[in-house]
Amino acid sequence: MTGRILAIALNTFREAIRNRILYLLLVFAVALILCAQTLSLLTVGSEEKIIKDFGLATIDLFGVLTAVLMGIGLVSREIERRTVYVLLAKPIHRAEFVLGKYAGLVLTLLVNTAIMALCFVLLLLAKGIFDPGILLAIALLFLQFLLITAIAVLFSCLSNPIVSCILTLALYAVGHLLWSFDLLRARLAAPWARALCAGLQRLLPDLAPFDVKGQVVHGIPLPPGTVAYAFVYLALYGGAVLALACAAFQRKEMQ
Amino acid sequence: MAVLTLEGVAKSYRTHLSLRKYWILKDLSFEVHPGEIFGFIGTNGAGKTTTIKLVLGLLFPDAGRIRLCGDDPSRPEARRRVGFLPENPYFHDYLTGWEFLDFHARLHGFRQPERRRRVGELLERVGLKNRADRALRLYSKGMLQRIGLAQALLHDPDVVILDEPMSGLDPIGRRDVRDLILELKRRGRTVFFSTHILSDTETICDRVGMLVRGRLAAIGSVEDLVRGDVGSWEVTLAWPGPGSPPVGEVLSRRDDRILLRIGSQADLHRLVGSLNGGGARLVAVTPARRSLEDLLVQEVRGSADAAGERRP
Numbered sequence: 380m381t382g383r384i385l386a387i388a389l390n391t392f393r394e395a396i397r398n399r400i401l402y403l404l405l406v407f408a409v410a411l412i413l414c415a416q417t418l419s420l421l422t423v424g425s426e427e428k429i430i431k432d433f434g435l436a437t438i439d440l441f442g443v444l445t446a447v448l449m450g451i452g453l454v455s456r457e458i459e460r461r462t463v464y465v466l467l468a469k470p471i472h473r474a475e476f477v478l479g480k481y482a483g484l485v486l487t488l489l490v491n492t493a494i495m496a497l498c499f500v501l502l503l504l505a506k507g508i509f510d511p512g513i514l515l516a517i518a519l520l521f522l523q524f525l526l527i528t529a530i531a532v533l534f535s536c537l538s539n540p541i542v543s544c545i546l547t548l549a550l551y552a553v554g555h556l557l558w559s560f561d562l563l564r565a566r567l568a569a570p571w572a573r574a575l576c577a578g579l580q581r582l583l584p585d586l587a588p589f590d591v592k593g594q595v596v597h598g599i600p601l602p603p604g605t606v607a608y609a610f611v612y613l614a615l616y617g618g619a620v621l622a623l624a625c626a627a628f629q630r631k632e633m634q
Numbered sequence: 635m636a637v638l639t640l641e642g643v644a645k646s647y648r649t650h651l652s653l654r655k656y657w658i659l660k661d662l663s664f665e666v667h668p669g670e671i672f673g674f675i676g677t678n679g680a681g682k683t684t685t686i687k688l689v690l691g692l693l694f695p696d697a698g699r700i701r702l703c704g705d706d707p708s709r710p711e712a713r714r715r716v717g718f719l720p721e722n723p724y725f726h727d728y729l730t731g732w733e734f735l736d737f738h739a740r741l742h743g744f745r746q747p748e749r750r751r752r753v754g755e756l757l758e759r760v761g762l763k764n765r766a767d768r769a770l771r772l773y774s775k776g777m778l779q780r781i782g783l784a785q786a787l788l789h790d791p792d793v794v795i796l797d798e799p800m801s802g803l804d805p806i807g808r809r810d811v812r813d814l815i816l817e818l819k820r821r822g823r824t825v826f827f828s829t830h831i832l833s834d835t836e837t838i839c840d841r842v843g844m845l846v847r848g849r850l851a852a853i854g855s856v857e858d859l860v861r862g863d864v865g866s867w868e869v870t871l872a873w874p875g876p877g878s879p880p881v882g883e884v885l886s887r888r889d890d891r892i893l894l895r896i897g898s899q900a901d902l903h904r905l906v907g908s909l910n911g912g913g914a915r916l917v918a919v920t921p922a923r924r925s926l927e928d929l930l931v932q933e934v935r936g937s938a939d940a941a942g943e944r945r946p
Contacts, residue, residue, distance in 0.1 A: 386740035390726065397728045461724035465785065468690045468718035468795075469741045470710040633692035634647070 383471050384479040391483020395449060396490075404448075405491060408441035409498045416502060427508055428596050434499040435516055435592045438492065442524045443551060445491055446484070450531025451543035453480045454628065459539075463633060474625040481532050481621060488524045492517065512595040519606065522613050523589035527551055529617040530584065533624040536631065554586035588612050635704060636665035637793050637824050638689060643698030645684055645848075658684045659848040662698070666826050668792075671819050673835040674828040675926065676845035677934055682828035683721055685845070686797050689826075690718060703793065717786035721797040721828075723778045727771035731762055731781050734770060738785040756784040776807045783814065794818055796827035800834055812838055832926045844930060851933040856926060865924050867896045869905065870917040879914075881905050891917070 395401055415433035419426040454477065457463040466476060496517045503513065530550055534543035560580040567573045588609040594601055643662040646655040659681045666672045676682050687693040688700055691707035705712035725734060735753040744752060757763045760780040765773070773781065779799065786794060796815075800808045812834055815825050819840075829835055835842060836856050844852040844859070852859055871879060873892045878884055881901040882894035896902045902919070909916055 382743055383741055386737060389740075390729075390737050393733070394726065394728055461720070461722075462726055464687075464690075464692060464720045465718065465723075465725065465738075465782075466741070467692055468713060468716070468720075469738070470714040471741060472710055630694070632694060633687060 383475050384482060387466075387471075387476060387479025388482035388486060391453070391480050392486045395484065395487040398449075400448060401445065401487065401491070404441050404445050405494060408437055408495050411437040411441075412495065412499050412502060416506075427506070430503065430506065430508070431510070431513060431596045432592065434502065435513070435520070435596070438495045438499065438517060439520050439523075439590075439592070441495065442488065442492055442520055443527055446488060446524045446527040447531055447544060447547050447551070449484055449487065450528045451535050451547060452540045453484060453532055454535040454624075455538070455540055455543065456535075458631075458633060467633065473628050473631075477532065477536065477625045477628050478621065481528060481624075484528050484532075485525060488521065488528065492521045492524065510595070512598075512601075515601075515606070516591050516595040519589045519591055519609055522609050523586055526584060526586070526589070526613055526617045526620075529620040529624070533620050533627070536624045536627040550584055551586065554584040555590065557583060557585045557587060584616060585612070635668075636701075637668050637703055638666040638826060639699075639701040640664055640685075640689070641699045643685075643688060643700060644696045645681075645688060645693065646696050657848055659688075659695075662845075662848070662850055664843050664850060664853055666793075666824060667841075668824050669819065669822050670840040671815060671825045671838055672827075673839035673842045674826065674845065675830060675832060675835055675842055675930065676828075677830060677930070680845040681848040682845055683797055686718075686795060686828060689795065690716070715789075715792040717789065717791035717794045719779075719782045719786045719794075719796045719799055721801070723782035725770050725778065725782065725785075728769060730767050730769055731757065731773070732766040734781060735784055735788060739788050742789040744789075752788055756788055759787075760784045775802050776804065779803060779807065779811070783811070791823070793824045793826065796825065798829055799827055800829060800831050808834065832930065836926050842926065844926075844933060846930075846933045846937045849937075851937070852929065859926065859929060860924050865928065866922045867902055868918075868920045868922055869894045869896055869902070870919075871909070872913070872915045872917050874913040879905055880908050895922075 412434050415430045415437070418433055419429040422429050452459075454463075457466070457480075463476075467473065496514070499517075500513065503509065527547065531543060531547045534546050537543075538546070557580060560576055564573050564576045564580075567576060588605070591601055591605065593599070641663050643659055644657065645659040646657045648655055662681075662685065674682055674685065684693065688695055689702055689707055690713065691702075691709075694708070700707055702712040703715055707713065726737075729737065732753060735756060736749060739749040739752055754763070757766050760783055762777060762780055762784070765777065770778065770781065779802075783796075783799070786796070794815075796811075799811045799815075803811065808831070815827065815838055818825050839856060841853065841855050842859060843850055868885070869882065871892045871894065872890055873879065874890045879892065879894060881904050882896045885893040885895055887893075894905070896905060906916065908914075
């Protein structure tokens with residue numbers, strides 16, 4: 380089973396690294412990270428914070444863009460191009476196909492994030508800055524990319540790339556604003572509306588545990604268990620989303 | 635035991651926002667036996683590709699039961715000993731020929747060095763060894779068909795399912811595919827293929843299933859399907875005189891020989907009865923059997939008439 384998932388993952392990775400969009404995103408990301416140096420010259424006294432903030436935000440943005448742009452077509456494009464016929468006619472489970480595609484994109488994101496992180500760390504070292512917290516923040520961002528990819532894969536199993544893109548980006552935005560549901564609930568009078576609000580808050584992805592950019596940039600210590608919580612949340616929520624994707628693909632007709 | 639069984643299979647689809655069902659297949663039942671070449675023929679849109687997708691578990695039937703190698707096709711175990719070539723091969727065109735076959739060999743669970751050996755062998759067999767490092771997007775239609783056949787045969791399957799394997803190929807390509815199918819049969823493999831190129835079907839198939847508008851219109855050996863269906867006779871006469879025989883359509887005339895087409899047995903008797911002198915004599919009578927194409931055209935027209943459709 381793992382052999383077949385690995386074969387599909389390696390093929391997906393191969394497809395990604397032969398895709399010009401990936402290189403375009405990567406070049407833009409690296410260029411922006413290097414721009415942080417120029418941007419920091421415009422400020423007085425907080426040069427290090429600007430570089431860190433801008434660099435981490437760039438890695439976040441381009442990591443999410445890569446996850447979304449490549450994830451949304453991961454399954455649907457195979458169906459649309461009909462390349463899926465010959466794969467699913469092989470003795471493989473459909474879940475293996477979905478997990479293989481997911482693993483392939485995870486591998487792509489790992490390489491992508493590693494390159495961006497390397498450029499960023501080299502820039503910081505050139506400025507004489509060394510902060511292990513930066514690496515932790517990037518690692519947590521990477522975990523966030525894994526969750527976004529799982530969501531994109533789910534939508535890719537259910538819908539076309541355009542709808543998948545809109546829904547995934549919407550969930551990404553909502554995932555960073557989930558705290559606002561508490562404020563909304565406090566303002567709601569009807570019990571059913573409050574219950575609905577609480578239900579949605581639990582159902583929608585919470586991306587806050589993966590975002591420690593602010594704390595790292597301002598040198599605020601992270602609460603204990605932050606990393607462990609992010610890992611557990613990713614395993615449970617991401618696992619559930621992938622299980623749903625596999626279930627949706629299991630009965631999908633290859634028209 | 636049959637390697638493929640369909641019992642009362644039906645399949646429909648709905649267009650977007652439509653509640654109406656469109657039936658692609660209705661009450662389809664047939665079996666494919668081990669070691670035979672089974673041709674699945676029909677016009678475009680008859681439901682051949684849909685049937686193949688159902689057989690491979692790519693689609694699910696609305697009704698009926700399908701067994702592939704004794705198992706439900708949606709289970710991977712059923713497809714373990716099956717090779718498949720889709721219609722108009724759509725493959726990952728960013729891969730080279732070698733990478734493509736290597737990827738598919740991995741899916742079958744082959745490890746190195748077995749994988750390298752099989753990929754090399756298959757590339758040699760389909761005549762693409764020299765193009766193995768070229769990306770598939772640079773392959774011609776014929777080359778894609780050949781690399782597709784190679785991936786279908788990588789694991790030496792017992793059952794080979796080919797969807798329109800000869801469509802779009804030049805005469806040499808078609809002959810290669812035909813020879814390959816016959817070679818598979820010689821090696822005891824079962825071949826199930828769909829086609830609308832009927833001349834090939836007549837020469838290589840042990841049995842044929844004819845699909846017309848989603849229903850199995852006929853099934854059997856080619857001989858059985860066209861047996862006794864003598865549509866006309868071609869009669870060669872020695873005819874020294876100037877005029878023409880009393881019945882039949884003159885197809886050609888050279889020296890004292892006339893080639894006639896006689897449309898009915900009664901006319902044939904009349905013609906033979908009329909040859910009583912004047913040097914005219916019968917040289918040869920050849921019954922012109924109907925071809926599969928004639929039978930298919932008849933079935934399609936019959937089906938259209940039954941559905942009350944106008945024919946061009």
